[in-house]
Amino acid sequence: MRVTTAFSRLVRLPGVWVRKVRFEPDRVIVEVALRRRRLVCPKCGFSTRARKDTRPEDSVWRHLDLGVWRLEVHCRRRRLWCPVHGARTEGVPFAPPGSEFTRDFECLVAWLATKADKSTIQRMLRVDWDTVGRIVKRVCDAELDPGWLDDLFDVGVDEVSWKRQHKYLTLVVDHQRRQVVWGCEGSGQAAADEFFDQLDPPPEHDEPRAASEPAIMVPFGPCPTVPAGHGIPGAWLEGGLELEPALVARAGLLRAVSMDMGPGYAKSVREHAPQAIICIDPYHVVQLANQALDEVRRAYWNELRRVGNQQAAKRFKDSRWSLLKKPEKLNDEQAATLARIKAAGGEVWRAYELKEAVRGIFQAGLLLEDVEVLIGRLLSRLARSRLEPFVKLGKTIRKHRDGILAAIRLGINQGRTEALNNTVRLITRRAYGFHSAKAALALVLLTCGPITIHLPHELHALGIG
Numbered sequence: 001m002r003v004t005t006a007f008s009r010l011v012r013l014p015g016v017w018v019r020k021v022r023f024e025p026d027r028v029i030v031e032v033a034l035r036r037r038r039l040v041c042p043k044c045g046f047s048t049r050a051r052k053d054t055r056p057e058d059s060v061w062r063h064l065d066l067g068v069w070r071l072e073v074h075c076r077r078r079r080l081w082c083p084v085h086g087a088r089t090e091g092v093p094f095a096p097p098g099s100e101f102t103r104d105f106e107c108l109v110a111w112l113a114t115k116a117d118k119s120t121i122q123r124m125l126r127v128d129w130d131t132v133g134r135i136v137k138r139v140c141d142a143e144l145d146p147g148w149l150d151d152l153f154d155v156g157v158d159e160v161s162w163k164r165q166h167k168y169l170t171l172v173v174d175h176q177r178r179q180v181v182w183g184c185e186g187s188g189q190a191a192a193d194e195f196f197d198q199l200d201p202p203p204e205h206d207e208p209r210a211a212s213e214p215a216i217m218v219p220f221g222p223c224p225t226v227p228a229g230h231g232i233p234g235a236w237l238e239g240g241l242e243l244e245p246a247l248v249a250r251a252g253l254l255r256a257v258s259m260d261m262g263p264g265y266a267k268s269v270r271e272h273a274p275q276a277i278i279c280i281d282p283y284h285v286v287q288l289a290n291q292a293l294d295e296v297r298r299a300y301w302n303e304l305r306r307v308g309n310q311q312a313a314k315r316f317k318d319s320r321w322s323l324l325k326k327p328e329k330l331n332d333e334q335a336a337t338l339a340r341i342k343a344a345g346g347e348v349w350r351a352y353e354l355k356e357a358v359r360g361i362f363q364a365g366l367l368l369e370d371v372e373v374l375i376g377r378l379l380s381r382l383a384r385s386r387l388e389p390f391v392k393l394g395k396t397i398r399k400h401r402d403g404i405l406a407a408i409r410l411g412i413n414q415g416r417t418e419a420l421n422n423t424v425r426l427i428t429r430r431a432y433g434f435h436s437a438k439a440a441l442a443l444v445l446l447t448c449g450p451i452t453i454h455l456p457h458e459l460h461a462l463g464i465g
């Protein structure tokens with residue numbers, strides 16, 4: 001067998017044949033030529049036989065390593081004139097447009113990025129982390145099914161901090177499929193508005209849409225209206241008025257949207273999906289209880305330092321995790337610390353008991369009626385607690401009682417949402433080194449979203465590669 005034939009089989013790149021192979025000190029270079037005669041625009045797929053010219057030098061892609069060798073694919077590409085995109089270098093069937101890597105290599109990187117940490121990937125594949133970010137973004141864009149936002153019924157919207165403090169990503173979770181389905185940079189109302197805009201893209205108008213005032217009355221309540229030509233005609237509407245199309249679009253399918261207790265997301269949901277029930281994710285309530293406990297602990301610790309009891313203060317500072325972790329997850333040392341705090345009694349122990357009472361309410365298996373009774377009891381306990389952070393917590397819970405109960409009634413499962421949330425947090429931390437938020441979002445979607453990444457050998461076995 002000739003060397004070039006052997007390498008054609010080895011690299012297994014679609015649409016090319018190997019012309020030449022050469023070894024350099026640190027790499028193998030495989031020169032290939034495209035089988036097809038026609039030139040294809042990499043942006044739109046327009047194809048032509050007419051060549052504009054040939055690029056003066058080879059294009060280079062990194063392919064899967066060959067043993068310890070770094071493998072480079074070289075190809076002399078032609079240029080074409082696309083009626084839409086102008087002068088372009090022709091696309092190749094084995095690599096995404098604009099990439100310096102073959103599709104096989106990108107699949108391997110994307111798959112590993114969802115499984116392994118930064119240093120493992122960098123060292124194993126010899127790529128820098130920002131390159132990983134760009135690859136992850138490309139693979140995510142290519143693999144995301146266009147119907148990924150169809151059939152959403154119960155969703156949750158939540159933010160996760162990214163990079164530095166006060167920099168956030170907002171993510172939308174599909175509770176039924178237990179997947180992250182959407183994300184953007186930023187948080188609050190603007191971020192949720194962006195989600196609804198993508199769910200139901202606003203129609204493009206030649207001229208700005210007139211204000212929808214005044215709303216007319218239909219038999220089942222007020223109906224927002226839009227100028228003729230932009231909406232949906234209704235037989236009962238007078239004067240050529242039409243229904244706002246968004247009312248029957250994808251946002252109209254939403255049954256429930258779960259969120260934290262801030263005002264931003266709720267405002268956006270009331271505007272874009274007024275039929276959806278607003279639920280409060282129980283784990284946000286538990287999170288607030290943990291914060292209240294931490295405030296009490298810190299105040300006590302400062303008090304110890306103030307009165308000069310340095311040793312006790314030092315011991316107490318280490319108690320943070322003993323208090324905040326679930327008791328069943330404590331190690332022996334932490335459990336001993338917790339036992340000491342219990343023996344000492346006082347406000348820190350009382351705060352701990354209140355936090356555990358909050359957590360207990362949302363434990364799996366409780367019926368809605370039980371939870372209603374328990375919340376009632378909890379609220380009076382919090383009000384009488386004489387611990388400022390817990391009195392405040394009680395007020396917040398009272399304000400959002402309906403939303404909290406709605407989450408339990410509709411079966412928005414705390415354990416599952418929390419588990420997904422923890423995975424997302426882990427992935428976002430791994431994505432801290434990426435320059436762009438879009439790459440971080442892509443990694444979240446690849447890991448927890450509606451995308452299945454295959455390894456190169458699986459793609460070839462499936463006949464996709």
Ligand SMILES: [Zn+2]
Nearest residue numbers: 041044082085
């Ligand atoms: Zn084109």
